[in-house]
Structures are given as structure tokens and as C-alpha cells.
């Protein structure tokens with residue numbers, strides 16, 4: 001039976017254990033792991049739904065440059081499901097290109113995580129920066145992400161991205177990782193680590209996506225990826241720094257499921273993180289101006305001669321870059337629950353504790369990266385979130401107590 | 406500051422006291438017909454209101470199409486708005502509006518932002534629309 005007692009089973013098993021294997025013996029010496037505070041996944045806790053479009057660009061993020069009406073435009077958009085995770089590394093590349101023409105001031109168009117981080121990297125290099133954007137970061141798509149370190153999520157299609165891209169990606173991912181580490185332990189925890197448990201009745205294996213030969217169509221023929229095997233898979237290149245999941249012994253599994261893994265995952269608390277970046281931006285003399293560009297030619301109206309263009313998915317319409325593919329995603333948000341500082345995932349339904357609430361996601365495990373591809377309907381749908389909450393409740397509460405939790 | 410104009414603006418949120426257009430006609434001179442705006446209202450209710458709101462008020466996440474909207478689009482050729490709607494909206498099915506429907510929607514949005522109707526219809530002709538100024542409210546006359 002999986003119920004409230006399940007959360008404590010690991011503790012009980014340890015206390016009563018006799019012949020303990022090595023890792024457990026060490027734990028026994030130190031005493032049992034403290035029990036986890038159970039999550040309340042009842043419908044009354046659901047206070048927000050957010051929907052967002054990931055800007056997947058087939059060839060990977062656009063970091064190219066072009067000249068528009070004597071302005072040097074440096075692109076920095078199209079980061080798929082990895083915009084937060086790659087923000088520092090991507091900004092470093094873009095700002096490096098700006099610095100190479102020796103400006104003393106630059107413009108940044110867009111104030112999502114990519115634009116704002118680019119602005120700060122430029123300021124740290126001594127440049128005066130004005131951000132021109134339709135919305136401040138709290139109202140951008142960036143604020144509607146889930147917000148974990150997932151640098152390889154829907155970042156490119158392997159073929160169109162070409163053979164150079166993995167190296168550039170790795171540079172950006174490693175650079176970002178180190179920069180996030182400089183933000184750990186700060187007030188409000190803009191960046192934090194948490195334990196993430198994967199729970200299952202069956203052995204947990206990493207899913208692979210071999211190409212299905214029956215699917216002949218592909219991005220090159222349709223403009224949209226047709227199956228998972230077309231996506232670039234890059235995460236293994238940085239497995240030396242990013243914690244990998246470890247299988248839990250029965251006595252170590254707080255949930256009492258037949259199989260479980262645990263990993264330490266890095267995540268971003270959007271309110272504290274955005275506040276920190278905006279504070280630094282303004283303290284360094286940055287200027288924010290509400291401005292909506294209607295066409296690429298509009299950069300010619302900006303006083304700055306060097307412009308970093310970071311409008312995310314909107315670049316599809318502003319710059320008319322139709323290689324930007326919409327990938328819809330949504331999250332549900334529960335009231336923050338003090339003491340709950342971990343995440344669980346089962347059958348690709350997940351609940352992840354963050355400072356501004358517990359994030360619920362329900363991602364069909366059989367679709368993988370294809371979920372939401374080509375879908376630009378940016379209104380949330382409540383039912384899958386409630387389904388995930390009801391399903392994950394079983395790890396905490398017996399059936400007759402669910403909802404009353 | 407003209408205090409009466411300000412009062413009108415605050416009361417209705419709609420005062421579009423014409424700033425004189427730099428080029429050709431401006432949207433204060435009656436560039437669409439009531440029939441077009443009515444047709445636009447019907448299309449809006451069916452295809453746009455679910456995201457932008459029945460009163461065009463928007464949400465935290467989806468821009469509204471009144472108020473701040475004017476700051477985003479005014480002082481520019483109306484053709485910009487026409488082109489954007491045609492290629493980007495409705496966001497869940499971009500590129501599916503006919504030029505006539507797009508013109509009707511532009512008329513509806515203009516009316517919602519206080520621009521008067523006229524006797525001549527707005528024509529779905531990109532060059533012509535490029536010569537019409539989207540005029541902003543001017544409170545300081």
C-alpha cells in the first residue's frame with residue numbers, strides 16, 4: 001500500500017534493519033534520514049496556471065549578426081526549452097560580439113531572461129545599456145517556464161544544427177552552470193538545489209528514442225520535426241558536473257515504491273532571480289524603456305549603434321524567422337508549502353517545490369520532446385494539471401484521505 | 406495641459422485628440438466604416454477574445470489591445486498593425502486571416518481606441534495602409 005505511511009517507510013526500515021548493505025550501514029551510523037514533509041496536492045491548493053511557448057529553432061539559438069540601417073544587430077533568441085539554463089553562456093557569446101566593435105553603449109531589445117542577462121553581462125563589461133521591450137521580465141514567457149537547469153531541452157534539431165553546434169552548446173552550458181553557482185545561497189535563493197525523486201513500480205531506465213523508419217517525413221521536408229530522434233541530445237556531454245540520478249535501495253526510498261531514483265537538481269526561483277537581475281541592472285545605471293518594435297528596420301530608430309536582439313518566440317513575427325518552431329508547454333502552481341523542499345516524478349507527471357509554489361507538470365511520457373511541437377495555443381488547460389495532482393497524491397495520502405489533505 | 410481633455414481621457418480612456426499627421430491621412434480623420442468595425446467585432450469575439458479578453462483588456466500574460474496598446478503602435482503607419490495581424494494572429498493559427506477580415510479587425514481596434522468612423526472603408530491594400538498614420542492621443546494641445 002502506498003500512503004502516508006509510505007513516506008516514513010524508509011525511516012522505519014532503517015531502524016529495524018539487521019544485515020545492512022554498505023551504503024545503508026553508513027547511514028545507520030549517522031542515524032536515519034529525516035522524514036520528508038508530505039506534499040498537499042489537493043485541488044484547493046492550485047492557484048495559478050501558466051502556458052508558454054518555447055522558441056525551438058531548428059538550427060539552435062540564433063547568435064548571428066547582421067547590419068540593419070547601419071546598426072549592428074547581434075541576435076540572441078531561439079533557446080527552446082533551455083533559455084534559463086543557457087542564459088549566461090549565450091549572453092557571453094552575444095556580448096563578446098558586441099564588444100569586438102568597441103561600443104561604449106548598446107541597446108538590448110527584449111527583457112526576458114535572455115535580454116536581461118545580456119544587458120547585465122554587457123554592463124559588467126563596462127558598457128552603458130538601454131533595454132527596449134514590450135514587457136518587463138515578470139510578464140514575459142520566461143516567467144512562465146518551470147525553471148530547472150535543463151540546458152539540452154528542445155534546444156535544436158541535430159541535423160539542421162550541424163556538427164559545430166554541440167561544442168558551442170557545451171561551452172554555453174558549462175559557462176552558465178558556473179555563473180549559476182555564483183548565485184547560490186543568496187537571500188531569497190534565486191538559484192537553489194533540491195532532491196528530485198523518480199518513482200515507479202517498474203525498473204527505471206533512461207528512455208531512448210531510436211529513429212522510427214516508418215516515419216519518412218522530417219523537419220527538412222515539413223518545417224516541423226516529426227519524431228524524437230530528430231532532436232539534438234547533448235546532456236551527456238556535461239554529466240561530469242551535473243548530478244546524475246542514483247538508484248535508491250529499498251531502505252533509502254522514502255516513498256516505499258518498488259523502484260526509485262534520486263538526483264540533485266538545480267532550479268531557479270523566478271521572483272528572487274528577476275528581482276536580483278533588475279536590481280543589478282538599475283544599480284549599474286541601466287535604463288528600461290517600454291518600446292514595441294514592428295519590423296527589423298525599427299532598430300534604426302534606436303540611438304545605440306549596436307543592438308542585441310532577444311525577443312524569444314516573438315522573433316518569429318518580428319524578424320520573420322520561420323525556423324522558430326512553437327513548442328507549447330504548461331504548468332500548474334500550488335500555494336508554497338513550508339518544509340516541502342523536494343520534487344517527485346512518476347510517469348512524467350511531476351511536482352517540484354520552489355519558493356513561489358509547487359510546480360505541477362503532466363508531460364505525456366510517450367511523446368517526449370514532441371509534446372507541444374507546432375502548437376502555439378497559449379491558453380492553459382486545467383484538466384491535465386488536476387490529473388497529475390490526483391495521480392501523484394497516491395504517494396502521500398491513502399485514497400480516502402485525498403482531497404481532505 | 407488641457408484639463409478638460411485630460412478629464413475626457415481619464416473618464417473614457419479613449420481621448421484621441423488628433424495630433425496632426427506627419428504624412429497623409431491619420432486615423433482621426435475617419436479611415437474606416439462602422440460596418441467594418443461591426444464585422445471586426447464579430448470576428449474578434451470568435452477568434453481573439455479568448456486570449457485578449459472580451460473588453461480587449463488583456464491579461465498579465467497577453468497584451469491588451471487598448472490603452473498601453475496605443476503606446477506600442479501609435480506614431481507609425483497603420484500598415485504595421487495590418488501586417489502584424491496578418492502574419493502573427495490569431496496566435497494559435499497565424500496566417501489564417503483573410504485581408505478583408507484583417508482590415509475589419511483593424512477597424513474594430515481603432516474604434517475601441519477612440520478613432521472615429523468615416524464614410525470610406527479601409528482598404529486591405531498594404532501600400533495604402535502604409536500611408537495612414539496611427540495617431541495617438543494628444544493631451545497637451
Ligand SMILES: Cc1cc2nc3c(=O)[nH]c(=O)nc-3n(C[C@H](O)[C@H](O)[C@H](O)COP(=O)(O)OP(=O)(O)OC[C@H]3O[C@@H](n4cnc5c(N)ncnc54)[C@H](O)[C@@H]3O)c2cc1C
Nearest residue numbers: 083084085110111112114134135142146147148293312329
Ligand atoms: C512550460 C515551459 C517550461 C520551461 N522550462 C524551462 C526550464 O526548466 N529551464 C529552462 O532553461 N528553460 C525552460 N523553458 C524555456 C524558457 O522559458 C525559454 O527558453 C526562455 O523563456 C526564452 O527567453 P527569452 O528571453 O528568449 O524570451 P521571452 O521570455 O519571450 O522574452 C522576450 C522579450 O522580448 C520582448 N518583445 C517581444 N516582442 C517584442 C517587440 N516586437 N518589440 C519589443 N520587445 C518585444 C518581450 O516583451 C520580452 O521582454 C520552458 C519553457 C516552457 C514553455
